[in-house]
Amino acid sequence: MATGLTLRTNSETQLPAFFYRLSSRAQRTWLKSDTVERYDYVPNDAARNSLDALMRVLETGNLAGCTTCARALAAEICRGLATAPVSVEVRGVRPRNQRGELHGLFYPYDPRIRRPPYIVLWMRTAQRHDVVKPKTFVRTLMHEVGHYLDYALLRLEDSYHTQGFFKRESSLVRALFNS
Numbered sequence: 001m002a003t004g005l006t007l008r009t010n011s012e013t014q015l016p017a018f019f020y021r022l023s024s025r026a027q028r029t030w031l032k033s034d035t036v037e038r039y040d041y042v043p044n045d046a047a048r049n050s051l052d053a054l055m056r057v058l059e060t061g062n063l064a065g066c067t068t069c070a071r072a073l074a075a076e077i078c079r080g081l082a083t084a085p086v087s088v089e090v091r092g093v094r095p096r097n098q099r100g101e102l103h104g105l106f107y108p109y110d111p112r113i114r115r116p117p118y119i120v121l122w123m124r125t126a127q128r129h130d131v132v133k134p135k136t137f138v139r140t141l142m143h144e145v146g147h148y149l150d151y152a153l154l155r156l157e158d159s160y161h162t163q164g165f166f167k168r169e170s171s172l173v174r175a176l177f178n179s
């Protein structure tokens with residue numbers, strides 16, 4: 001670990017090899033990401049209604065309806081955390097590559113073309129074209145929202161898959177389903 005750091009991280013005893021290949025600036029970002037374990041987020045009625053609507057529309061497999069509801073839920077979470085909203089696009093069948101099928105993607109703000117950040121999610125499995133289980137879809141949405149929040153809320157320069165990141169993702173999922 002870099003010297004002079006007093007942060008207690010989730011991965012202190014087992015930093016991934018990847019970490020040591022980062023610049024010291026990127027290491028600081030990584031460690032900050034790993035240190036934050038949750039958001040101060042409590043869903044309000046609007047967020048709960050958006051979640052219910054999304055869960056119901058996913059059962060129908062309606063792409064336009066899923067898009068509307070996924071956008072509404074993401075917007076409510078952003079509002080609840082006092083950040084600007086993030087664009088969400090839902091597509092049909094998940095693309096596949098050698099590593100498996102893609103569930104979702106987050107595109108950070110691109111300063112070269114001034115493209116705002118956005119999220120892409122797929123709602124059908126690659127093999128059988130089944131609609132993804134609603135809870136899985138919501139977890140994927142929270143994963144990608146988590147990437148967005150790394151920049152928009154935590155002001156990190158990059159978004160890494162640290163243990164802290166996954167804990168934050170789980171804290172959002174728990175907040176939604178246990179409220």
Ligand SMILES: [Zn+2]
Nearest residue numbers: 143144147161
């Ligand atoms: Zn990710």
